[in-house]
Amino acid sequence: MTIIHDWTPEKAKAFGKENLVFQHGLHERPMFDDEGLARLLDRYPRELLGVFTMGEDPKAWTTWRKGSAGNLSGDQLLEAAKAGRIWLNLRHTNDHVPEYAALCDEIFAEKESKVPGLKTFKRDLGMLISSANAQVFYHLDVPLVSLWQVRGVKKVWVYPVADPYVGELALEKIVLRETAEQFAFDPAWDAGAQAVELTPGTMVTWKQNAPHRIENGPMLNVSISIEFMTPPALMRANVIYANGVLRRRLGANPRVQAGFGPTALGKLAVARGAKALNLQTPHVRHLPVTFGLDAARPGVLVEGA
Structure with missing residues (x-):
């Protein structure tokens, strides 16, 4: 039985190239109930767990703050997500x-069996376990992304890969890691x-x-983010x-080429050479830890922890 219920030849052909919506059956699996999520939070490396909070204004992306889960148990972390305004990010689960490694293999085996010629890596x-009404601000990702809803309701806005939503200069800064993936948002772009x-x-x-942003509904949300x-x-x-690199080093005004033509292949060589020579030093944004979670009061943030 397939995970995605509504594969069509048209969707298979467009996969990875267009915005697509699918129906799946992962939400029916018991690994995502409260017990399964609490045990996942216990087993996931605590030093890698992303704990974040944020403001309510979708334009105020600088209110995205990093926190610490401390020694809270998986049950306590789940209660904090239910009671507060936090976003728990378990990257590379x-x-x-192991259960999530098997799930990942299952998902990609199906994708590659349904999409002609598809080869995936990285x-x-x-x-993602997140609180009622929490949000992720306007941002974009370098890889391809799929977002699978398991529990709760959220709304996702996906914007064109073009001006004014994101220009080539802004895209270059993100790929070169000169700036964060989050950047300024104009609510007029929702149109x-x-x-x-x-x-x-x-x-x-x-x-x-594609730039996108996310707002949760008034309930706990559980999602799978796949890059x-x-x-x-x-x-x-x-x-x-x-x-x-060409713009910064040579003052060129290059454009993005699709496919594997001679110009694109030449730029691949430029990119590999620049990385090998460390010509571009990434300015990685490390958010300071500004709050902790209170074990005795789920959902309460302890500032300055």
Whole structure:
């Protein structure tokens, strides 16, 4: 039995190239009930667990703050997510918990069996456990992404990969890691976005580098975020990287080429050479830890912890 229920030849052909919505059956699996999530939080490496809170204004992306889970148990962390305004991000769950490694393999085996010629690598299956009304600010990702809703309801806005939503200069800065993936947002852009309501059993995937933002409904949300690369996606990332190098080093005004033509292949060589020579030093944004979670009072943030 397939995980996704509504594969069609049209969707298979467009996968990885267009914004698509699918229906799936992962929300019916018991591994995502309260007991399963609490045990996952106990088993996931605590030093890798992302704990975040944020403001309510979708424009105020600088209110995204990092916290610490301390020694809270999985049950306590789940209660904190239910009671507070936090976003728990378990990146690369597939690298640390065997059941999720198996799930990742299952998902990609199906994708590659349904999509002609699809080859995937750099697979990151992450779990997201987040509070009622929490949000993720306007941002974009370098890899391809699919977002699977398991519990709760959230709304996702996906924007075109074009000005004014994201220009080539802004895209280069993100790929070169000169700036954060989050950046300034204008609410007027919602008029040009594709808005998708995710309910349990819905998955959305979008074009590579498409800006997007997320708002939870008034309940606990559980989602699976999957990032991955394909040969065309990796080529595009390297072309953008090379464009940034050429613009900064030679004052060129390059454009993004699709496919594997001579110009794109030349830029692949430029990107690899620049990385080997460390010509671009990434300015990695490390958020300071500004709060902790209170074991005795679920949902309460302890400032300055």
